Amino acid sequence: MPRLNLLEETRFEKLPVTVYPDMLAASKVVAGRIAGIIKQKTQRGEKAVLGLATGATPIAVYKELVRLHQQEGLSFKNVTTFNLDEYYPMSATAVQSYKVFMNKHLFDHVDIAPENINIPDGELAQEDVAAFCLDYEKKISGYGGLDLQILGIGRTGHIGFNEPGSAPNSGTRLVSLDELTRSDAAHDFGGKANVPSKAITMGIGTIFKAREIILMAWNAKKAEIVRKAVEGDASADIPATYLQHSDNVEFILDEDAASALTRFNTPWLVKDCAWDEQLIKKAVIWLAKTLNKPILKLTEDDYNTNGMAQLATQNGPVYHINIHIFNKLQHTITGWPGGKPNADDNQRPERATPAVKRAIVFSPHPDDDVISMGGTFIRLADQGHDVHVAYQTSGNTAVWDDDALRFVEFSLDLSKSQGVDDEKLRASYQEMREFIKTKKPNERDPQEMETIKGLIRKGEAIAGARFVGLDDDHIHFQGLPFYDKRKMSKEVSYEEDIEQTIALLQQVKPHQIYAAGDFADPHGTHKTCFDIIHEAIVRLSKTEEWVKDCWLWLYRGAWFEFETHEIEMCVPLSPEEVERKRLAIFKHQSQKDRPVFPGDDAREFWVRAEDRTSETARTYNQLGLAEYEAMEAFVRFKF
Known part of the structure; x- marks a missing residue:
């Protein structure tokens, strides 16, 4: 009977899917499967032939394989690997190179022989690529094919770099990258313009020949494309759907990546x-x-x-x-986000008392506050609450180089107009110009240039917060250290960030905290900033009484809103309030017109924000509720 129920529950799914509670649990299972193949092949005196993937998805798998090698004696001496793909052109020593990636996360830490490692060559002359691809296919066949191919999935539905339009029998070849794929890679390259437009990839036909195929996907950003790949019709529009025709494939997902599947969503x-x-x-x-x-x-x-x-x-x-x-x-709709004084609050989202609340808005980047909840921010200040804002990071990576030069030039001209020759600043200015001439994609700026970019964003944030109605002593710049540390290494300690956040919370002792609730990217700045707040509150709750009366409200960014059924407080905005919010966003001039990291949405941030909040209002109206110009939505986080 349980088996019949499972078949009924998964009847929309056209291939096997296994769901684990989180990415770490799933990754350990995949690593264990790989280790099992290696051990079985070694016992038979045969080579294990593995097809490997890059990107964020397999990192935890490789980390577990390294642990198995270092702590449990798993040997890679009898392993030959073939990587799925590589950008083209791409220097083998560039930080974005998949050769560098594989060395960093796996090969440098295990006993695999260098001659057994195969990765597409991004340094080839273009006239040599076709012959290389043919040889790559022959080499895989010469080893008897792949025992296991692990895959991730891109938001276009690509596997490897087999973008929409790829043929199901395609082999290793040079391909053009989809614009969405290049947008997703923009952060690693310091902007989309620096992302190569081509790549060398194994073909879908090559992948299909593997004796076992495991596609992994983590986090909610992948949920919708996973649903299409698993439940949709096989189509060249979504290459991953071709895996439905394989008898040897399994999708291994965490709960967030599986959340759009019918059995979980509806x-x-x-x-x-x-x-x-x-x-x-x-x-x-x-x-x-x-x-x-x-x-x-x-x-x-x-x-x-x-x-x-x-x-x-x-x-x-x-x-x-x-x-x-x-x-x-x-009952989720309220014009009083801080609670309505002297009102029955049994069916209101916020408490009526105290009538004047201490509130702190945490903004991961210097503009998230006004972009995401600017109308509510203004409403809280207008209604007389004691409102603070905390800018958690400098946001200095999101300023154009020429903007930084422009501000230095302004400072030099100002000094000159006052009869001062700032030799040190002039020397730094010349060094910056020389650096920019030879700057490599995603290369970290010199310290002084980072400082200038951070000051640009700080000035904009102050202007926005003042426009909302805050005094300067209620505007806090945390500059959490993790933000710059992670430019050097993803493995950083967050203790200093947590302690700094604890100190600020102890200073304010808020009744309300507003924090960014965009958790789709588990490694993103928003999620990290929330985790720091969360840990700070958990620690404070053990010693400080005020924490018991503190409510934490989550807001979303400019791109996506909470699902309607999730919303617990919805603050309607009048046309005049929408205009005030827009003007607050306009204070962030470095992010207007064309920000450094715009994502795959061409609209300006203020347009995205207005479209999102007006869509929320339309949804409420279509469900039969009152019609408003716009609405900002929140979900209360329960500890």
Whole structure:
């Protein structure tokens, strides 16, 4: 019976999928599978032939393999490896090179023979690439094919660098990279313009010949493309869907990457559910959106024909369900994000007391505060709350070089106008100009140049916070050390960052904390900044009474909003408040027009922010609630 239930639950999935609680647990399983193949082959006196991948996805797998080698004696002497791909052109010594990546994360730490390592050569003359690719295929075949190929998946659905349009029988070849793929790599190269437009990659046909294929995916950023690869029709538009035709493939996911699969996202479509309050809210809102109906117009027939008959039977009549969920949504709307004084707060998202709250807005970058929750920030200040803002990092990587030069030139001209010749600054200016002429992609700036870029963003942040209505003594620049340390190494201690955050929280003793809740990238600045806040509060909760009365509200950035069923507080904005928020964002001039790291969205930050909040307002209105110009959404984090 359990097996039948599992088959029913996974009936939308066209290939085997195994889900683990988190990336580390899944990575250890994959590493164990690789180790098993190596040991079996070694016992038989044969070579283990592994197809390896690069990028963030397999790093924890390689770390576990290194541990198995160093602590449990796993030997790689009988292992031959073939890497999936390499950028082209690409120097073998460049920090973005996959050869450097593999040495750093695996090869330099195990006993594999250098002659057994095979990685596409990004330094070849273009006329030699075709012959190299043919030889790469012959070499794999000469070893009897790959025993195991591990894969990640790109947001275009690429495997290796087989972008949309790749043929299912394709071999190793030179390919052009999709613009989204290049955008995703922009941060590693110091901007999209520096990302190579081509790559050498194993073909889908080459991958298919492996005796075992494991595709790994972690975090919510991959959830939607994983759903398409697993549940969609096989198509050249999403090359990973071709894996549906393999009998030897398995997708290994963490819970976040699996979250868009039908069995997790809309489980009522595949099985009977344990209907708790949150799942009912999610299902009813889903049904209203799917049918493009207000919640109060949903009928019993709508429930029965869309997989929700069990809910209608157990909790009906459906009109009572509709009213209940409508009221829950309505109670999330408040014009008083700090709580409405002298009001019944039983059905309000925030407490009425104390009437004047101490609040601190944590902003990972110097503009996240006004971009993400500028309207609420202004509302809190206007309503008389004691509001602080803490800029957690300098954001100095996101300033153009010529902007830094422009500010130094201004300083030199100002000094000159006052009869002062600042020789030291003039010398630094010349050094900066020389550095920029030969600057390599993603090369770290000299310290003084980083300082100047950080000061540019600091000045903009002060202007924005003052515009909101804050006094200077309520504007805090943390400059958390991890931000610059991670430019040198991903392995850093966060203790100093946590201690600094503890000190600030002890100073303010807030009733409310607002923090960025963008967790899709587990290694991103937003997630790291939240983890630091979280650890600081956990430690303080053991010794300080005020923490018990402190609520933590999460906001989202300019790109994505919380799902409607997740929202616990929604602050409506008038047209005038939207305009004020826009003007606060405009104070961040270095991020206007064309920021250094724009992502794959061509819109300016202020446009993205307005579109996101107006879309939230439209969604609420379509569900049958009042019509507002815009709405900023929050979710309360429970410890």
